[in-house]
Amino acid sequence: MKKFEFVEGGVTAAQGFRACGVEAGVKCQGRKDLALIVADQPVPVAAVYTTNKVAAAPVRVDRERTRSGSAQAVVVNSGCANACTGERGVKDALETARLAGAALGIDERLVLVCSTGVIGVHLPMERIAAGLEKAAGCLSGTGGYDAARAIMTTDTVDKQVAVELEIDGKTVTVGGMCKGSGMIEPNMATMLGFITTDAVVHPKALDQALRDAVEVSFNRVVVDGDRSTNDTVIMMAGGAAGNGTLTPYHSQWQYFVDALKTVCLELGKKMVLDGEGATKFVTVRVKGAKTDEDAQMAARAVSKSALVKTSWFGLDPNWGRVIAAVGYSGAEVDESKVQIYYGDICAYDQGRVADKERLMAMRDVMRKRAFEVTVDMHLGDGEDTIYTCDLSYDYVKINAEYTT
């Protein structure tokens, strides 16, 4: 039973947080590229980072800092990933935090830093310094939108989601923003996510809730274990709502977790919808697999196949590419038991293949902006769902021209 309502806003939807986005000129002029999110006081923080062995400098700094379980501010710049930038990159990340701390009048160790953009370029520290001064002066309780704009790279729209629910008779808000749009090869596109809540949450419980939520949301559009150098999701819990401290032993814990999962999943779906060059939003469901792991392997293989993705773009009901991807995914499969559906239309039914009429009906399903491809393995109870998009000319254009 759904216990929350969607509301307007993103990282400033929850009480106790201010944010802003300003133009610092990190890479080019005329667009916001520096965001600040600031809590009214030090608050519990949780974070999930890339598993890429080449981690960007800000990731290395934040990993260390979030161990304390407490933070007060996050600085995010777009235009420069500060990755593969050696010792100087780490110094620049630390200096960014120091400058932000000074501008905000808070302990620099409570400042986290995130970067997204081109790899192998150093941060323009003078511009960052000037930008932080500017940003500290324009923080506001309605600044979430500007912040969401400032963290965009090849994104074409800002991505914000917020929900409200009641806990202990108090109104609790969970809101967030994210950036990321390179969904074709999700393991390469930097995804940054920022969630705030005014709920009172025990720091360890916050960490568990965020990990669980990320697993069924961002990790269903961004491949875990195959992350970019900069991927980061940070969550801060301010506590202004005044509810009883949330832990898994609180009677309404699950409502909070469900709300958080929804915020993360909706943010993840927005990334897919804004996928580079994407014209289709495709939900790939695998059920009846021998295990959940098998279902995930099969769904990911289908979702990542360039041949499947181009067929979606071309409105070609080429289910053969789907079953071939399932076949090489590593999942157990018996082709004489498999069923494949495009929407409600059965394309392949345990050895029997769709006729011309059925293929035309599948094509109609594919004409929609969003559709589902379902693979039923009929081998067990394993299931999983991945959200993905097609591969179009524009994907090639965007990524061939995105300049170093």
Next chain:
Amino acid sequence: MKKFEFVEGGVTAAQGFRACGVEAGVKCQGRKDLALIVADQPVPVAAVYTTNKVAAAPVRVDRERTRSGSAQAVVVNSGCANACTGERGVKDALETARLAGAALGIDERLVLVCSTGVIGVHLPMERIAAGLEKAAGCLSGTGGYDAARAIMTTDTVDKQVAVELEIDGKTVTVGGMCKGSGMIEPNMATMLGFITTDAVVHPKALDQALRDAVEVSFNRVVVDGDRSTNDTVIMMAGGAAGNGTLTPYHSQWQYFVDALKTVCLELGKKMVLDGEGATKFVTVRVKGAKTDEDAQMAARAVSKSALVKTSWFGLDPNWGRVIAAVGYSGAEVDESKVQIYYGDICAYDQGRVADKERLMAMRDVMRKRAFEVTVDMHLGDGEDTIYTCDLSYDYVKINAEYTT
């Protein structure tokens, strides 16, 4: 020391083999789509098949038949993969072999069958039957070219290679042909390879030689363990050259193996050069890895990344995408030790990044039709090389429009 010379031809370069390619009208009119390769008598045969768990009907038939170690003919059709076609698919594959055996006047159990094309469509058996009658009537010792044309699908050129060498004072020829051009997601594109030789080779030694050759050639452009439903490489050794039987104990065994590896590697390179929409041939070398396995993982990750491939197409010296792919490949990596080269130009040198001038020089390297990207991990002696291509608009076009 190279002990062989390249010569003209493909599967009919070796003595004792005839071939042809005819128009059977499997999928469309006006192009050759049925090939026959026939040895003068039953000969030792070896084969390597897809590891995809969804294997096409002809693969299942051939797997059984090549266990005997002996064969005399191969029928290949393009236009229809005869995959995911259930029991009828297997019956059709067996019937194709029976018809070919009858037309050729040989034991049907000595006939192998291969198919490539669309998945989930049944073979048009009447046309296959008529085509086989026609094919049996036009076999010739110079028919290799027609056969190479008939097995093409989205290939734009036929792919043949042959070499000559001397063994026991006799001239031995090893020749072959292949089809395959979907090199962007190599795990999905059907690759068929056919090698003939007039050398006298012990059947078990032939099997080992083929496996070793495929590992360093086709498996360096087509991902092992991630094969299409139809991938097959078949080799027949006719024996007309009259050399002493080749086994690993023959003093010139290694010359034969090197010649075979060269044939397979050159065929593999031709597939990359003809990659769907490819404008660049890129050799990805990884050296200094902790192990050879690490080197292979890193080289494959770079070669498969859509972001890296689009940057090659866009002449964008975006080495950051290369190091990010290495980072998520699973290989051990220490970014402070890594060097990345485009041709001879160092893009990233153990933490130091290329300046504008260097990036311009890298762009000049990338203007060439073929160039090398080298990653030196400086962690050990592991190395590997993968041959690949870029990702262009035309790849999307070809695969969005390839009709079901």
